[in-house]
Amino acid sequence: MTKVVPSQVVDLIDRVYPSVKSEPRMEVHSSDAAILGAIIDLVDDIPIELLTISGKDYTALVVGLESMRAAIDRWNHHGTDQPPRMYEGKSPIYVVRSALSKCPDQMPDPATTELAFVKDPSLRLSIRLDIGSASEALHRGDFKAATVLAGAAIEALLLWAIQKAGITQPVAAMTKGAKGPPENWMLAHLIEAAELLSQIKPETAQQCRQAKDFRNLIHPGKSQRLAVSCDRGTALAALSGAELVARDLQ
Template structure:
């Protein structure tokens, strides 16, 4: 099944609003397909993308049920158009559009690890989104995407851990420049030196780093390796172990 996102439904609502003539929204032979299509798309929205709550969520439910009930009533009286009542003086489609514009097209799934130890909300959500997308890519058989995104999440987690480690300034041997300018290999080495990650995590992270580098055609051709299910699983395992150690 194709993945439905809020912006897709908003565009569909706009198409139907343009077809409306001045006056009241109604269910008819010409409008019923568009109305039921909007309701079906909303029903198929992934739950993690419904980030609204309170009155916004109430408006979404009222709007959907208003259309659903009006269509059901029209089906029993299909010989005439059935007007759809406004909600608080507003067109139902306009209400749905307003609510859906507040929902993102991307959001971490509820199953994604919370990363509660990271206090920066934006940084934490970006890493969670990479982990969630990498996991989804794995399930969809998109091995390269899963490998690369998991590697990116591992790099971001180690960067956060290192920059927040109290012992970083006392480290005798460390790469030149600011941590933001280091490479993943250096993050792994420094994180291990600071006892932020365990031995097996270091090994997995190094494997994930090597697999992520397979995105470079020259390296992949030279090593005669490609991203596959094994590389994706290894990269995601490295992320899980890093999270476990940092937690």
């Protein structure tokens, strides 16, 4: 099944009914049955994890969709042109659009590692999205994307841990090459520092080093991009590294 995201439905509504944002009481009639049916079908195909609204917003979404369904049924079977019932004085199209505009287009799969130890909700979501997207890429055979995204998650987790420890310059025992604050370091330096600080175990550091060349895969230079190729092994290694780092940092 094709994945539908909330913004896709909002975009359809805005293109067909450009005035709905400024006209909450906008009416539609039987000639709009096909469009209303398409909106309903698209919303039904949105993955449930993307419908993050709750309370009154979710109630409004459900009522709006059912109002559309009821109107289509009346138009098809009773020959009436009566518009869909309003909800709190607003058109169901306006109500559905308003609810969906509050929903994200991306959310990690529920099975993705929680990372509850990262207290910043925005950062936690960003890293979980990388891990979840890497897993999805692996399953569809996009090994380069899986390797890069998992490598990005490793880097983000290690940088968070090192900054949380109050480190502002290279650790004394680190090899040369790391300069300035941790956010300027390469992934190899973050791995080394995290291991020296006992934030991650030696076997975790070793696993992460197998993914450390991921930056070459997004480098614009031809020689750097061709120096590393991705396969199922690199994707699995990078994802394993991300999971091990998460385990050690808990």
